[in-house]
Amino acid sequence: MSEPYQVLARKYRPHTFAEMVGQSHTTKTLINALDADNLHHGFLFTGTRGVGKTTLARIFAKSINCESGVSSTPCGTCPTCIEIDNGQSIDLIELDAASHTGVDNMRDILENAQYMPTKNRYKIYLIDEVHMLSKSSFNALLKTLEEPPEHIKFLLATTDPQKVPVTVLSRCLQFTLQKLTHEEILGQLKFIMDTEGFKYEELALGQIADFGNGSMRDALSLLDQSISYGNGSVMVADIKAMLGLVAHDDIITLAQHLINQDAQACIDFVKELSHKGENLTQALKDLSALFHQISIAQIIDNSGVSDDIKALSAQISKQDLQLFYHIAIHGNKELPLAPSEQIGLEMTLLRMLTFHSESHPQKKKHLS
The missing domain is CATH 1.10.8.60 (Helicase, Ruva Protein; domain 3)
Incomplete structure (x- = not known):
């Protein structure tokens, strides 16, 4: 019988600091602390979703409880490392704060904090989305954070650190994980x-x-x-x-219509995209990204720029390009308010044409 399919995010989840992608500023600090055995009792990992908060916490938990000793390079083969990787460690208590918001839940959990770990070096509390805890729950947690037993470590993770009380923040080492490039x-x-x-x-x-x-x-x-x-x-x-993406060449064509101030071609282009069921919101975002690339090409001599972008950069002024980008960004915000995506995109493009400089009035073409 074949093994059940495992999604890539789980199959390729890092198991050591060396396998982490990005976040070098955080991993360097944790590695130095582990190698010096200079461990704080509370850590708070903040950052947007999917950047490695929980993964880093689990690697750290493995590092301090590995049976070969506290180290930044856990063996990964001892029973404790395997249990943590499989989410089966009895001394790693993982909590989802969103489903344990009540103070009674937190008190029940922390009552056991006074007892020694069952088999490992430390008893570790990993609380995900900690900002979801109620005020009473934070107060219950605060007492243990103020005077933690030596065998306890708190690993907190959140996507919204502004909602975490300052009294909790001040008792933890805070690591802000950046978006990956x-x-x-x-x-x-x-x-x-x-x-x-x-x-x-x-x-x-x-x-x-x-x-x-x-x-x-x-x-x-x-x-x-x-x-x-x-x-x-x-x-x-x-x-x-x-x-439902629009091809890059089509976005180049739309930009050319705008530079030529050809309103009819712009309207026909949007109608065709809508007829094919393309993602018009993404098309406007792609157009904004193209304006950014053209602007960079105008200011920085970059041999890596494509010929299409070089050609467009020579046909439009820096002022018009900045105006187009500004209108595109605001058009994206207004698309959900428009009667339809098509109307919203058409009005955004017409706004670009309306405020285009009159440096080449002979090129301007009106809707027939």
């Missing part, structure tokens, strides 16, 4: 695809990395979906069809 996510996606032996186009993985928006877990979930859609391969055409 496009290159970091893309590198991990390529590593996974190569390891799994799947075919892929790098541009397709780049689009997935962009959609991850700094979150490795979001990118891996989309990669899972893409592999299923492409039956074991990840290609640009499949990503475009799956996500």
Whole structure:
């Protein structure tokens, strides 16, 4: 019988600090503290979803409870390391604060904090989304955080540190995990695809990395979906069809219509996209990204810029480009308020044409 399928985000979850992607500022601090055996009793990991908060906490828990001793490089093979990796360690108490918001829940949990660990060096409380705790629960937690037993470690994780009381923040070492860069996510996606032996186009993985928006877990979930859609391969055409993306060449064409001040061509272009069922909101975001690339090409001499972008950068003034970008960003905010996506995108493009400088009035074409 074949093994059940394991999603990529779980299969490739890091088990050591060396396997972590990004977050070098946090891992360096934790590694130094572990190697010096200079351990605080409370740690707070903050950051957006999918950047490694819970993963770092579990690696840290493994590092301080590994049977080979406290170290930044846990063996990964002893019973304790295996139990933590499998989520079966009796001395690693993982809590979801969203489902344990009440003070009674917190009191019941902390009553056991006074007792020694069952088999490991430390008893570790890993509380995810800690900002969801009620005020009374925080007060109950605060007492234990103020005077913790030597065998207790608190690992707290949250996506919203502003909602965590200052009294709790001041008693923890706080680590702010940053969004992962496009290159970091893309590198991990390529590593996974190569390891799994799947075919892929790098541009397709780049689009997935962009959609991850700094979150490795979001990118891996989309990669899972893409592999299923492409039956074991990840290609640009499949990503475009799956996500309703507009081809890059089409976005270049739309930008050319705007620069030419051809209103009729812009309206016809949007109608065609809408007729094909394309994602118009994403099309406007892609247009904004293109304006950014053109602006960079105008200011910085970059030999790596494509010929299309170089050509566009020579046809539009810096002032008009900044205006177009500003209108596109605000148009994205207004799209949900428009009667329809199509109308919202059309009005945004017409606004760009309306406020375009009159430096080339002979090129301006009106709707017939």
